Amino acid sequence: MHISEGVISAPVLIGSGVLTVAGTAIGLKKMDYEHVAQAGILSATFFLASLIHVPIGPSSVHLLLNGIVGLMLGWGAFAAILVGLALQAMLFQFGGITVLGVNTLNVAGPAVLCYYLFGRLVQKDTGLAVVGAFACGALSVLLTSLMVALSLLFTEESFFEVAALVVTAHLPVMIIEGIITAFCIGFLKKVKPDSLPGFSTSPGESTVQ
Amino acid sequence: MLSESFAQGVSLLHRLDPRLRIVFATLFSFLLALSLKFPTLVSGLALSVILVWISRLPRMEVAKRLTVINIFNIVLFLVLPVTFEGTTAFFLGPVACTREGLLLAARITLKSNSILMIFIALVATMSIATLGHGLNRLHMPQKIVYLMLIAYRYVFVLEQEYQRLSTAIRIRGFVPKSNIHTYKTYAYLFGMLLVRALARADRVYQSMLCRGFKGKFYCIHQFSFSRTDRIWSGCLFLTLILLGGMEWLAPTIF
Secondary structure, three states: OOOOOOOOOHHHHHHHHHHHHHHHHHHHHHOOHHHHHHHHHHHHHHHHHOOOEEEEOOEEEEOOOHHHHHHHHOOHHHHHHHHHHHHHHHHHOOOOOOOHHHHHHHHHHHHHHHHHHHOOHHHOOOHHHHHHHHHHHHHHHHHHHHHHHHHHHHHOHHHHHHHHHHHHHHHHHHHHHHHHHHHHHHHHHHHOHHHOOOOOOOOOHHHOO | OOOOOOOOOOOHHHHOOHHHHHHHHHHHHHHHHHOOOHHHHHHHHHHHHHHHHHHOOOHHHHHHHHHHHHHHHHHHHHHHHHHOOOOEEEEEOOEEEEHHHHHHHHHHHHHHHHHHHHHHHHOOOOOHHHHHHHHHHOOOOHHHHHHHHHHHHHHHHHHHHHHHHHHHHHHOOOOOOOOHHHHHHHHHHHHHHHHHHHHHHHHHHHHHHHOOOOOOOOOOOOOOOOHHHHHHHHHHHHHHHHHHHHHHHOOOOO
16 A cells, blocks of 8 residues: 655645654654564564465455554554565665655554554453454554545545545455454464563563473 | 565666765655656656666666556546546547646656656665665664664565465465455464564574674674765755756746
């Protein structure tokens, strides 16, 4: 879900750039050095998620999984996603310098929100946790597509049709992401429960096996 | 397979000081992103073509990267003239195409192509490690550079891991379809990737501590600002002023 270079107007570029810098600063401040290595490897994983294509009907979509990144990192999602997007720009030239701010905000903003909305819920042992995980995955994609649409609309009101197209195109993606997030969270809860949410265990504890 | 296909190469641009290239790529990109006038945009495109030409990158590869962005631009050319309100330029059957819509689509096409080519010529010609160290020297926060270098280091490792896992499920007879089984399999695959990545992160951090890591990567490589660099930054700075002048200072001349 990239906005490419040259589309967005100056006020939107600058406004979202400032918000991204602020979000990243908060994320970095909350992240101590012990966790930077974890966040770095998670942002590499986030980057890879965009290479995994999942079939849906006749075509396929690639995973965004910002809901899971949000759950695992909280505010740190800003820094991790910024780096993930910078790597995509370097390796594939998807996006670039000027749209790094707006793209990071659109993906990381919903991730942080989902962390606050569903962080507690997905930890529970009831069926509600599964519903929460599904909602987390679906909502993060829905919000991201809405924010992309808003960035376009703030740029130019006549972008309405393009913006509407972005949101509609992501409705099926939303459901797939919800299903995958629900399964993935269920898997993580079974295999490595301490990784959710905002996993605060100090690194090294699990190395003594 | 992932690779930094543009980072290797022998050209003047590959040899320029990375800091200079990062700074000018950023300035040019923002200048063009904020410009509205066609003379500026066309000159920007010319500049970007010249830079790509000097960088001596494989042209087919560059063209491939540009194709992706231009498919999106074609969509804009199809949608914007029809949906945009303004004076009618011509009729396409019963549908009126507006002048404003066409101009906007053209502007976006010019901007996106030139910004992308400037990025390819100036930034993609360095490895991510060099970019990290360059950003470090430009006083970016220590933590974000560290994060970036770690992420870069493990993108390739994790990609291999992903390839291994997907080969494993294929050998067990997995064929992706649109069904719950497929989504579950992909979710578990990604979950496994995360679990292994976190375990690896733990080990990596422990081993860094063993080697006396204190939260800083030392950049042994010394960047030297040579005479060529000085000449180039002079030229690029002049171009920058010229482009900015065309956009904001001389509305009557252009």
